Amino acid sequence: MSGRELALILGMTAVTFLVRYAFFALGERVAFPPVVKRALRYVPAAVLTAIVVPMVLLPDGTHWQLNWHNAWMVGALATGLIAWRFNHLLASIGGGMLVFFVYRWLLG
Amino acid sequence: MTAPSHPRRRAEAWAGARDSLPMLLGAAPFGLIFGTLAAPSGLSPAAALAMSLFVFAGSSQFIALTLLASGTGLAVILLTTFVVNLRHALYSATLLPHVAGLRQRWRIPLAFWLTDETFAVVQHRYLREDVSPFKHWYYLGSCLSMYGNWFLWTLAGVMLGRSLPRLEHMGLEFAMAATFTGIVVPMLRNRPMLGAALGAAAVALAAHALPYKLGLMLAALTGVVIGVVLEEIHERA
Numbered sequence: 001m002s003g004r005e006l007a008l009i010l011g012m013t014a015v016t017f018l019v020r021y022a023f024f025a026l027g028e029r030v031a032f033p034p035v036v037k038r039a040l041r042y043v044p045a046a047v048l049t050a051i052v053v054p055m056v057l058l059p060d061g062t063h064w065q066l067n068w069h070n071a072w073m074v075g076a077l078a079t080g081l082i083a084w085r086f087n088h089l090l091a092s093i094g095g096g097m098l099v100f101f102v103y104r105w106l107l108g
Numbered sequence: 109m110t111a112p113s114h115p116r117r118r119a120e121a122w123a124g125a126r127d128s129l130p131m132l133l134g135a136a137p138f139g140l141i142f143g144t145l146a147a148p149s150g151l152s153p154a155a156a157l158a159m160s161l162f163v164f165a166g167s168s169q170f171i172a173l174t175l176l177a178s179g180t181g182l183a184v185i186l187l188t189t190f191v192v193n194l195r196h197a198l199y200s201a202t203l204l205p206h207v208a209g210l211r212q213r214w215r216i217p218l219a220f221w222l223t224d225e226t227f228a229v230v231q232h233r234y235l236r237e238d239v240s241p242f243k244h245w246y247y248l249g250s251c252l253s254m255y256g257n258w259f260l261w262t263l264a265g266v267m268l269g270r271s272l273p274r275l276e277h278m279g280l281e282f283a284m285a286a287t288f289t290g291i292v293v294p295m296l297r298n299r300p301m302l303g304a305a306l307g308a309a310a311v312a313l314a315a316h317a318l319p320y321k322l323g324l325m326l327a328a329l330t331g332v333v334i335g336v337v338l339e340e341i342h343e344r345a
Contacts, residue, residue: 004182005155011186012172013162019193021219023200028208032201038339039332042304043202044231045295046331047195049305050312050324051224052288055281058316072282079286083293089232092290093130093283100282 052076071107075100120242124229124249131225132257134284138166139258142173143265149177153266160262164221164255167321168192191320198328199227206234210244218244221251225284232291300342304335 001009023030032040056076059065065073079096083089139160146156151173159169168189175185199222207215230247240246296302308331315323 001152001154001158005152005158007182008172008176008185009155009158009162011182012159012165012168012189015186015189016163016165016168016193016196017220019190020196020200020222021216022197023204024207024215024219026204026208027210027212027215030204030208032204035336036201037205039336040202042301042332042335043198043328044228045292045301046304046308046335047198047324047328048228048288048292050308050327050331052285052292053309054312054316054323055285056289057313062317071279072285075282076285076289079289080293083290087294089127089287089290092293093286096286096289097130097283100279100286104279 069107071100071104074103116240117242117245120240120245121249121252124233124246124251125253126249127229127233127246128225128250128253130283130287131229132253133280134282134287135166135225135254135257136261137278137280138170139261140265142166142169143262143267144269145170145173146266147269149173151176156266157259157262160259163189164258165189165193165196165223166258171320188320191322194325195224195321195328196222198325199224202231203227203234207244207247214244218247218251221255223254225287226250226254228288228291300335300338303338304331307331307334 056072057064057066057070059070059072068074075096078099079092082095083092086092142160143156146153151159159172163169171188171192172185175188200219203222207218210218226247229250230243233246234243292305296305308327310327311330312323312327315326317323318326
């Protein structure tokens with residue numbers, strides 16, 4: 001490994017860890033104000049939706065696929081419907097994947 | 109309270125690993141592609157493996173490869189890494205109430221291993237109502253499985269290079285999308301949550317072309333603000 005690579009890895013490790021650790025480091029010494037606590041409850045729904053919707057509607061990362069030829073969209077819809085109806089995570093993932101792979105296979 | 113028994117810790121850790129299984133599948137092609145692309149981008153095999161071991165952040169590893177290949181300087185790569193990883197600060201702030209009581213020797217590794225996938229799985233576990241005192245073992249189980257998986261697929265990519273089966277065309281990444289969807293949909297039971305998700309989705313789509321995951325960050329923050337505002341309106345009504 002070259003010196004330049006070493007510097008790159010050390011630097012990226014430090015930057016990444018510090019971003020991840022900053023809040024954890026504080027532990028019980030920090031108490032968020034009520035409005036922040038309230039806001040943080042929306043983080044999972046907001047961020048997970050923000051990750052998954054572009055993944056599903058722009059499967060190649062650039063082109064819109066808002067049509068029935070998009071197995072990603074169909075699979076995600078199936079996953080969402082199962083999750084909504086049965087609220088069972090494993091069934092949603094399994095069912096959604098089944099629909100995705102069968103649909104892809106049918107599309108050829 | 110009775111003394112904690114090892115089997116329950118182990119059961120939690122195992123459950124965390126098991127619940128991360130779809131994420132392991134989904135991450136596999138990315139680890140493999142990262143390993144494969146390292147050499148053509150000018151990163152030695154040892155450095156590629158070290159990156160997966162020490163940085164352990166898929167998106168920034170890929171972006172670092174792209175920047176390396178285009179001859180970008182170290183300072184810019186580090187700054188980009190910082191921006192790409194900002195979302196993790198949001199995750200750790202969200203999880204903080206659950207880990208604040210743990211010792212540093214727990215908080216340090218749990219922070220090091222915090223990824224999108226583990227965040228999704230673990231916050232889902234923390235929100236379940238049972239009062240297990242070992243939910244951090246579940247967190248650990250998810251971390252270790254993701255970490256081992258990422259390293260092994262990077263290793264496979266580095267060693268096998270272009271002679272690999274075309275794993276990236278099998279659609280395994282869909283497992284990840286399915287898990288995120290399966291976790292998020294049951295959360296949308298009230299108007300503020302639904303508003304937060306719809307707002308985040310709209311901004312994520314509108315801003316998907318922004319580099320360095322800025323679109324994701326912007327979408328998350330928009331969603332959070334919408335959620336809080338709707339909750340406020342709802343309470344006043």
